[in-house]
Amino acid sequence: MERNKTATLATIDATSLHYRNLNAQLRDLVAGGTEKIIINNVYGQRYIGTDLNKPVEIEIHGTPGNDLGAFMDGPTVTIYGNAQDGTGNTMNDGRIIVHGRAGDITGLSARGGEIYVRDSVGYRAGIHMKAFGDKMPALVIGSTAQDFVGEYMAGGVLILLGIGLEGNQHKASFIGTGMHGGAIYFRGSIEEHQLGKEVGIAELSGEDRTTLTRLVTKFSRYFNCDAEGILKEKFTKLYPKYLRPYGQLYTY
């Protein structure tokens, strides 16, 4: 670990470093007032950034392990590479920016903050994201997602930008299965049979547009693409039809 006191910048070489020790180092650095941390040679260390609660900047070079940014509360984490499963698990605040793809259950149970993924994500992205008061998590995906995207979603915003999508067609099935809160906005086409039984299709309202524009503009800034061009095209909204879709499941 090299630490530059005047610029409050630290660099960590994560080669062969166990995740417990890496995260302990991060906690110490952040508690000591370091504002930016660069982590090199990351290969699968889990929970990077967990329980950090200051708006520090963390730059990851390599392939971070599962549950990146779990329970995180404030930092901005930028990954130059792909993320694995469970990115942003139950994060409360902050940002995760993935210059690549992310694996399964991206944004799992997130309760605040923003996740931006340049390419695609795996299965069950946004599963059980939730929102309350001014806590409104957002998951913005550049291309597309695999099956069960938005599963059991209870709040927040999930966006599929459909960039580079073959035949303009999303292929995920069971989209929004069990969804009972929040909204999904997508560009590109989705057939009726790809949707879970609990979601309806709608046009975007003015308020939806405002949210979409705000998030797409940020996405475009991170990944250097044309926000206006993307926003010019048609987006469709998926919304939950029921507040408690399984309210009767185990009774009668």
Place this chain on the structure above:
Amino acid sequence: MKDMRKVNNPHNDDKVIDACSIFGAMDVTGRRFSGNGVIKAITNMHDRSNGLGGGFAVYGLYPAYADSYAFHIMYLNDAAQNQTEAFLKENLHILYGEKVPTKPTAGIVNPPLFWRYFAEVGNHKLEDIPDDDYIVAKVMQINTTIDDVFVFSSGKNMGVFKGVGYPEQIAAYFCLEQYQGYLWTAHGRFPTNTPGWWGGAHPFSVLDWTVVHNGEISSYGINRRCLEQFGYQCTMQTDTEVVAYAVDLLVRKHGLPIELVAKILAPPFWSNISRQANGQKELLLTLRQVYGSLLLNGPFTFIIAHQGEMIGLTDRIRLRPLTVGEKGSMLYLSSEESAIRLVSPDLDRAWTPVGGEPVIGRLGKPLPSQRELVIAGVM
């Protein structure tokens, strides 16, 4: 019983939650490579297993005996060895046998004996059945009628090394860095429903089929009963065993291509079948009717291998992870992308396959292009 809190929990957590790790690497040109990269990759996923099982399968392992059956056998005592060797001599023509070289390794406790034999059927077979069938029958006979012996693998030019320990400990114990193969699979175990013992470590194997698995097969009972009707006896006390026998039955004996086998083990949902074009719909319905008892229920990711082929397959809603990495003629399959990147940082492509669709590497055939993968529905 081993106190896992002391072994695996130096940070004294209330509960240790793990998952299995699986890894596979194949050079489709057939170039043989050492186990170092595979060992490094599976070691990187150390935290997914808990020291109660590790194992490796290697193909292209014994070129000097490429045409004879290589038996890897575990003995719990000398009596088992004597009895088994007598049985082998009576039923096969043994070309050569030796103790598998091992070295004392920290963490490997009370290892059983390991021997390997190279054998031919010769003129021992009385009935007019294929040699492979004869070998399967003899393996089943050893596993069920002789005490304290288990055949770990019995294929040509391949072998399984496995036991109780972390995969890196098993690799060190069997000196796997000294072997070469064109296809390697590896497993780190976190036992869920069945005991952690030497025979219960992955890979599971019969003939040259091997399977490493992350997940649980809740249909084990019905799968096992189905396979017993075809002469396969489950003796390893672990659900994964049925998959090795199922692929041997479906591919070798029933002659089905692996693409169709995937539709049997992980069939599409009825709602999906109903949307298929005529012809395809009938095919999928027929497979479900004929082979319904081999449907695998529960969450799983497998790496299945045999001579010349490595297959990655997840359950149809991918409840366990699988990442594919490709670099030139190398195909990598792994529970985590980071393990692949560690041995091949500059991949041509890294992606996660569609649930229930097989990712296949074939000897002598270039890896499919992105376009072909999309058409096949895997990507």
